[in-house]
Amino acid sequence: MTPFQILATIAMIASVVITATAGDILTASAMRQIGDLDAIRARRGLLGTVAVVLTNGRFGVGVICLALSFFSLLFALSHRELSLIGPAATSLTFVTNALAAKIFLKENVDRRRWTAALLVCAGVTLLAF
Amino acid sequence: MTKSTLTFRRYLVLAAVTLTSSCGDTFLARGMKTLGPVSLHHPTELIHAIFSPWVAGGIVLLCGFFASYLTALSWADLTWVLPASSLGYVIMTLLARFWLHEQVSSLRWLGVLFITAGVGFVTRGPSYTDHGTGKPDLLEEPALEEALP
Numbered sequence: 363m364t365p366f367q368i369l370a371t372i373a374m375i376a377s378v379v380i381t382a383t384a385g386d387i388l389t390a391s392a393m394r395q396i397g398d399l400d401a402i403r404a405r406r407g408l409l410g411t412v413a414v415v416l417t418n419g420r421f422g423v424g425v426i427c428l429a430l431s432f433f434s435l436l437f438a439l440s441h442r443e444l445s446l447i448g449p450a451a452t453s454l455t456f457v458t459n460a461l462a463a464k465i466f467l468k469e470n471v472d473r474r475r476w477t478a479a480l481l482v483c484a485g486v487t488l489l490a491f
Numbered sequence: 492m493t494k495s496t497l498t499f500r501r502y503l504v505l506a507a508v509t510l511t512s513s514c515g516d517t518f519l520a521r522g523m524k525t526l527g528p529v530s531l532h533h534p535t536e537l538i539h540a541i542f543s544p545w546v547a548g549g550i551v552l553l554c555g556f557f558a559s560y561l562t563a564l565s566w567a568d569l570t571w572v573l574p575a576s577s578l579g580y581v582i583m584t585l586l587a588r589f590w591l592h593e594q595v596s597s598l599r600w601l602g603v604l605f606i607t608a609g610v611g612f613v614t615r616g617p618s619y620t621d622h623g624t625g626k627p628d629l630l631e632e633p634a635l636e637e638a639l640p
Contacts, residue, residue: 470568477612485606
């Protein structure tokens with residue numbers, strides 16, 4: 363692989379990871395803003411709950427980011443092997459999600475959660491072999 | 492401050508997240524294997540694929556995954572839900588080995604072990620960071636510890 367191809371691969375993986383993390387953080391933030399869906403469904407019914415979720419702006423932007431992540435993944439897969447892009451993007455997303463959740467969602471990412479994220483990250487990488 | 496807000500019903504939602512994602516992906520893989528490789532010159536074949544029973548079933552299951560995943564995020568932290576639901580990778584590997592009869596290397600089994608350990612780690616801890624909003628409310632049903640004999 364030439365230096366340009368390596369840079370292009372890093373850029374493709376980065377675009378998948380960044381858009382996936384943004385999507386996950388925005389949808390998680392939207393769900394936190396909306397509140398417990400089980401309780402809302404008990405009050406408003408299934409259609410009312412779907413309406414509450416779909417009319418949330420943050421959720422809409424999150425879904426757009428997840429869609430962008432999906433298309434970035436398809437683009438990356440059309441240029442590089444699945445065995446490289448798949449595990450790299452999935453495992454890195456676990457780590458960036460933990461960081462972003464701590465910074466933006468103010469989640470308490472303690473040692474236990476970091477260990478779990480890193481174990482799953484390593485496990486997903488090994489699944490490629 | 493973190494706290495556990497898990498009830499038996501919420502464990503069922505997590506099980507749904509895990510099962511629908513792994514079964515959905517496996518159904519898609521099974522369907523696409525039946526149809527054969529899709530050429531980039533004939534993208535309409537992808538639309539035809541959507542109507543095959545396995546692929547259609549996979550899409551329905553993945554819709555179920557997104558609904559249960561959002562439900563889980565409404566009462567648990569993202570950094571708890573993501574590792575906890577990654578047990579789906581383990582189920583997917585088991586389905587690939589025993590249902591689709593794919594070869595699974597020792598390194599992949601080691602990966603399965605790592606993921607299982609990660610899931611075990613995170614699910615023993617609290618599921619939700621309380622920011623003082625009082626959310627999420629506990630449902631009016633007994634917690635798992637109380638529901639079990």
